[in-house]
Amino acid sequence: MANSSPTLTAAPHSAPPHAYDAGLLVLRLVLGLTIAAHGSQKLFGWFDGGGIDGTGQFFSSLGYPSGRTMAVIAGLSESLGGLGLVLGLLTPLAGAAVAGTMINVVWIEKGHGLVGGYEFPLLILAGAAALALAGPGRFAVDRMLPFLRAHRLLHGGAALALAAVFALSTLLLRN
Template sequence: MPLSTSTSTHTAALRGTNSTLTPAQYGGDIGLLLLRCAVGLTMAVHGSQKLFGWFNGAGLDSTAGFFASDGYSAPKTMATVAGLTETLCGLGLAIGLLTPLAGAGILGIMLNAIAMKWGNGFFSPAGIEYELVLLTAAVSLALAGPGRFAVDHLLPVPRAHRLSHGITAVALGALSAAVVLVALHN
């Protein structure tokens, strides 16, 4: 069913342009919104499990013990940073706030998770497939941008997503993961 002119015009007005959206553009933006919410809220729940023990999570002390058992120095700091990154970047991704940076944060977390599970094969329950899917989705969102239905479009900065922002953020996320692995993992 085609979009009505009033709906298209209203949506375009939210973007700050005079153009109308095609059904394909509208569908693409809804798809990005759904992907952002699925990945972002999944990560936010995982972060709250680490930080607060919510949703049957381990809590900060148990998560710190897990990091210690895997050879990370400063395990309490690692648990706190991982929990905060998952929670804040997850929520940012879900609402489309600083989307490339939120995706980069999730990339960094997932690269560390993959490194921890690397010898366990690809498939679940102990493999890397789940982490790889989240990593790929986060990188895809960082590169593609949040779509039109995002807080990023309300910020007083350039509203048009630039691929260069996404590439820079992804490089930053990968670099931060490498620094953590080299400096803090024994």
């Protein structure tokens, strides 16, 4: 009796699975290290950053209540989210932490227009959301965690929805 189940074959021009994994690794490393550096500016003043006090004053000037607390939240979201992306650790949550912060940045920068305004945070937002949805690829710590070994689109979608709720709530708190 012939096998009646359809066989899946790769499209003639599709990349092999390891190529996708390598591409996701490159995206995770560049995006994660970039945003972790921005977080360290806020938390520690590294890379000519303002530290918690300077960033807190800046956030207060933008109308955020308790600017110092918001600086800590943004700094931790960027630093821990970025490092999570680098390692491929809890990738849906790491991507959502970065995306949620970038929603606020895009909103604040929208008055400056796309070029010279919000194009960089929008690119980071899109990359973080893509990683949250697609997963970290094969070269990631998540592959060792039983509940995230097989990345589920639902995990990424739920994490991004939660990030959007928190980001929009934060924007509503502004004066």
